[in-house]
Amino acid sequence: xxxxxxxxxxxxTRTLASLRGRAKDDTIVLMMEVSDxxxxxxxxxxxxxxxxSAMRHFxxxxxxxxxxxxxxxxxxxxxxxxxxxxxxxxxxxxxPRLVSVxxxxxxxxxHDMEEWADKFASEIEILRDGRFICAQAEFDEWAESxxxxxxxxxxxxxxxxxxxxxxxDRPEGGEWNYDSENRKPPKDGLSAPERPKFxxxxxxxxxxxxxxxxxxxxxxxxxxxxxxxxxxxxxEAADAFFAERIECFGPYQDAxxxxxxxxxxxxxxxxINLGLLDPLELCQRAENAYRDGxxxxxxxxxxxxxxxxxxxxxxxxxxHQMPQLQKANALNAQRSLPEFYWTGETxxxxxxxxxxxxxxxxxxxxxxxxxxxxxFCLLAGISPREVQDWYLVVYADAYEWVELPNVxxxxxxxxxxxxxxxxxxxxxxxxxxxxxYCSGCKYSPHKKTGEGACPFNxxxxxxxxxHRERLEKNHRIGRIYATWDRMGERKQVEYLxxxxxxxxxxxxxxxxxxxx
Ligand code: FAD
Ligand code: DLZ
Ligand code: SF4
Numbered sequence: 001x002x003x004x005x006x007x008x009x010x011x012x013t014r015t016l017a018s019l020r021g022r023a024k025d026d027t028i029v030l031m032m033e034v035s036d037x038x039x040x041x042x043x044x045x046x047x048x049x050x051x052x053s054a055m056r057h058f059x060x061x062x063x064x065x066x067x068x069x070x071x072x073x074x075x076x077x078x079x080x081x082x083x084x085x086x087x088x089x090x091x092x093x094x095x096p097r098l099v100s101v102x103x104x105x106x107x108x109x110x111h112d113m114e115e116w117a118d119k120f121a122s123e124i125e126i127l128r129d130g131r132f133i134c135a136q137a138e139f140d141e142w143a144e145s146x147x148x149x150x151x152x153x154x155x156x157x158x159x160x161x162x163x164x165x166x167x168x169d170r171p172e173g174g175e176w177n178y179d180s181e182n183r184k185p186p187k188d189g190l191s192a193p194e195r196p197k198f199x200x201x202x203x204x205x206x207x208x209x210x211x212x213x214x215x216x217x218x219x220x221x222x223x224x225x226x227x228x229x230x231x232x233x234x235x236e237a238a239d240a241f242f243a244e245r246i247e248c249f250g251p252y253q254d255a256x257x258x259x260x261x262x263x264x265x266x267x268x269x270x271x272i273n274l275g276l277l278d279p280l281e282l283c284q285r286a287e288n289a290y291r292d293g294x295x296x297x298x299x300x301x302x303x304x305x306x307x308x309x310x311x312x313x314x315x316x317x318x319x320h321q322m323p324q325l326q327k328a329n330a331l332n333a334q335r336s337l338p339e340f341y342w343t344g345e346t347x348x349x350x351x352x353x354x355x356x357x358x359x360x361x362x363x364x365x366x367x368x369x370x371x372x373x374x375x376f377c378l379l380a381g382i383s384p385r386e387v388q389d390w391y392l393v394v395y396a397d398a399y400e401w402v403e404l405p406n407v408x409x410x411x412x413x414x415x416x417x418x419x420x421x422x423x424x425x426x427x428x429x430x431x432x433x434x435x436x437y438c439s440g441c442k443y444s445p446h447k448k449t450g451e452g453a454c455p456f457n458x459x460x461x462x463x464x465x466x467h468r469e470r471l472e473k474n475h476r477i478g479r480i481y482a483t484w485d486r487m488g489e490r491k492q493v494e495y496l497x498x499x500x501x502x503x504x505x506x507x508x509x510x511x512x513x514x515x516x
Pocket of ligand 3: 347348349350351427428429431432437438439441442443444445454455456
């Protein structure tokens with residue numbers, strides 16, 4: 001029989017390890033739309049459209065290049081509903097001598113894959129995913145020798161390994177990191193050139209109909225679907241970023257402006273995660289922009305660090321810490337996620353805008369996910385499990401390998417500080433400094449407690465107070481308790497009571513939003 005090559009929905013590249021060196025007339029590519037993947041959490045509708053449409057376009061691209069593709073659609077009456085079920089059916093159809101597959105990105109699926117060898121009579125080969133720069137063994141080796149796993153040190157290894165922005169064995173410009181230049185608040189009226197928007201073609205329109213029909217009650221809007229769904233479109237999106245936005249990417253990386261959903265961010269995560277764009281190639285293009293004098297070092301270094309630093313690091317961290325990471329809850333946070341995370345109905349203008357963008361675009365940019373949406377969950381003590389589900393559902397770029405480390409370790413400190421040296425806690429002042437949200441808000445960031453006070457202010461001290469025992473020992477945050485102690489009891493009680501009143505007012509989301 002032939003070789004059967006299953007390609008999962010986030011493995012859409014012709015350079016995939018399982019295709020390399022194969023004879024086209026001896027290979028059957030298997031692609032499967034399965035209900036299990038669309039519903040293990042109730043993904044944002046745009047995410048399902050994105051994955052299915054990109055899969056259908058990629059299947060066409062492979063066929064045009066001469067490959068035989070066996071494509072199972074979601075509405076195929078015999079669809080088994082899962083990868084394992086569909087691979088079983090394909091083995092019956094094709095009697096392959098070998099099933100060659102690239103390891104899944106998520107623990108859930110990799111676990112299933114590892115059972116294929118026992119379940120099926122065909123030989124099974126599971127290959128390493130060559131799209132990542134750092135092999136897992138390499139990450140594990142790096143991690144073994146330390147107690148804390150700081151991204152910054154990992155990143156330097158990746159710079160040396162790839163040679164990106166290196167000047168011999170020294171970092172270009174003399175520093176590894178130029179983030180101190182990358183914290184500009186938004187000036188009045190800050191806005192960015194519009195990025196290319198990709199109108200749905202016939203294939204995408206077909207998938208939109210399917211998703212409206214089958215998953216119409218999932219979170220999120222379908223109206224504004226504009227994601228790149230092919231490699232060509234993704235390249236066009238990358239071209240526009242390198243031509244028009246990378247220059248300001250660094251300085252305004254942490255800025256937020258109401259109604260400006262992309263600012264100078266690349267908006268390339270969905271394409272990178274699907275396989276439409278190669279992360280290393282993008283970094284090389286960024287470096288070229290710097291060498292050609294088209295973009296400053298702080299922007300280019302920042303972009304490269306997000307990819308060969310953060311992206312590679314969270315993936316290594318995920319596999320290093322799974323499956324425990326899913327259950328980690330070092331701060332014992334137990335509160336339910338508020339319903340407004342799903343409805344967007346809140347008087348807090350910053351949260352309302354971030355949730356609106358999330359609903360309309362299946363996207364929010366990094367600092368919105370971190371400083372507003374994540375910070376709130378940290379301070380309010382929302383249960384990690386519920387926060388994880390929310391982030392996995394709502395973003396078009398969300399896969400557990402990248403979502404979980406960011407949520408559990410980066411925003412919630414649920415790993416107890418293996419990733420972050422301190423919890424990322426911020427008060428209303430900080431959000432006010434980095435955004436224009438507060439001028440349109442019912443609350444005031446300058447008011448500390450009581451009626452009209454920005455809820456982030458009392459929540460901040462409530463958080464610090466309830467975790468004093470753990471955080472006081474932390475050298476980066478411990479000093480804050482001197483400020484707290486100086487306030488005096490009356491002020492302290494005001495903070496704590498204001499926070500309690502606010503927390504009591506939160507309406508819990510209830511079941512059914514994230515999982516059936
Ligand atoms: P840019 O700002 O242009 O950054 C360039 C690229 O760097 C991104 O495309 C992405 O590939 C990479 N990158 C940047 N930051 C990170 C990071 N922290 N972790 C991994 N890669 C990073 N990103 C996802 O791809 N999927 C997720 O499910 C996801 N969940 C997140 C959850 C939380 C709580 C936080 C704080 C961050 C999360 N991120 C996630 C990271 C980041 O927010 C997005 O990658 C980014 O907003 C995507 O938009 P962009 O392409 O415009 O990014
Ligand atoms: C996210 C997703 C969805 C919604 N649907 C499918 C699908 O029907 N078929 C498929 O091959 N992949 C899908 N994906 C992406 C997978 O969830 C992803 O490949 C796994 O999480 C493995 O990491
Ligand atoms: Fe957000 Fe507080 Fe500013 Fe309102 S006042 S936008 S709640 S930070």
